[in-house]
Amino acid sequence: MTSIQRAIALGLAATVLQALMLVAFAWPAVNLAPRDLPIAVAGPQSAQVTQRLHETSPGAFEISTLTDAEAARTALTDQEIYGAIVTGEGAPRVMIASAASPAVAQQLTALAQQFSGAPAAVEDVVATAPDDPRGAGFGSMVLPLVMAGIAAGVLLTLLVPALGARLAGLLTFGIAGGLLSTLVFHSWLSIVPGGFLELAAIAGLAGFSVAAAIVGLAAVLGRAGIGLGALTMLLVGNPFSAATSAPELLPQPWGTLGQLCPPGAAASLLRSVAYFDGAGAARPLTVLLIWAAGGVALLGVGAVRARRSPGQIVEPDRATVAA
Template identity: 65%
Template structure:
């Protein structure tokens, strides 16, 4: 293959990658809509309101019926539902912009349609940070965590030869990256409330999981592992992380798959710690822990491969002494 052919091939490959990235990032955003979105409806007219919601869109909501308003509030604070409609007179709406500002806006609009009045009373039970009411900065911070993790994984995978050195680098990056990133987010940007050390531990675990996937795969299967891990995190994990929306607003099964990858688990875990005192943190924490453990296992596989004794392929000639 001459230089011109190689240049054309690289250009075509880059164009295909560009098209893939456009699909991965733009398609989910263009198809945001409720899909079995958990909400609560409580009060004397709960059945009537639930029926209206179902008639409007049968697949939009997963409706539960708490006994009273207190139970509905508890369900929101435990992250069992995204909001609630309280009936009895004019409908009132409880939302949680801390869980998803986009969902809170949608529930507010639906409540106004149900009430038939210019504006329905809306209470934000778990509010987003006042410096980031629309969740824009929160959603934007996930991509830097992913990109920096990929970059750290590539550097460690290519420049650090020993498996032990790679592991030390991963741990160092996780600790330092977690502490530094939350300092920036909480002090300079001031967009994520919550306990600093806990949030730093979450950010550090995310950094370790993402970079560990890159380093682990590259150690176990070679440089191709870098591309596999990086593309998985960037083209699947990030656009389907639901950091700016909610998993139930994304096309399925991609919304669910996104929560099984570090970017999606990171967004969910950070929300739980920052706004809900750790409610519903178990699942995303387990997902990140599994990715971190898998990275260590892959490093172990790579270490075992490196210790395999080399096979002497030199043929034995006739007359040469043979060791007994």
């Protein structure tokens, strides 16, 4: 292939990548809608409200019936539901947890107004941080964490030949990156409340798992591993992370798949620890640990291969490199 042919091929490949990124980022945004969204109804008119919800919005909500407002408040703080419509004397009122999803909170508030025909009384049981009332800052944190993890993984792969040294670089990035990023979004911008060290550990684990996935894939697959890891995080992990919405608002199975990638798991884990005292943290924590351990395991596979071929290790930009 000549230089001109190679240049044209790369230009076409970049065009396809551009189109894929537009689809990945724009398509979820224009298709946000409740899909089996967990909510509750409470009070003496629960049956009527439930029936009306099923009639007006079939398939939109997964509705549970609770005894009263106190039970709804407990379910909200335990992250079992996103909101509740409480009936009784007078117009229904809505209870929300905007920290779980400002987008869902807005939708449920509008829904309650449809029932009452007037502005509904709203109780925000678990509110977002005062300096980030709409959750915009929280949603904007995900992409920098992903991009930094990708950059760390690519640079360590390209510039550090020894696989053991790459692991040291990953650990350094995870610890230092977690501390510094938390200084920014917690101590300076006050986007996320909670304990500094806990949030730093989550941010560090998120960055580490992204970088480890790329380093590990590159150790096994070479240059293709960098592309596979980076594109997975950019085209699947980030746009379907639900950091600005909720997994149940995204088209399925993408909402679920997004929670199985580091960006979505990191956003969910940060929410759980910062706002809900760890309720619902087990699953996203497990996802991040699996990605981190998987990346390290792949790096170990690359190290074993290097030992079997003395003096050589797999590099993404050349066939062999002196160890």
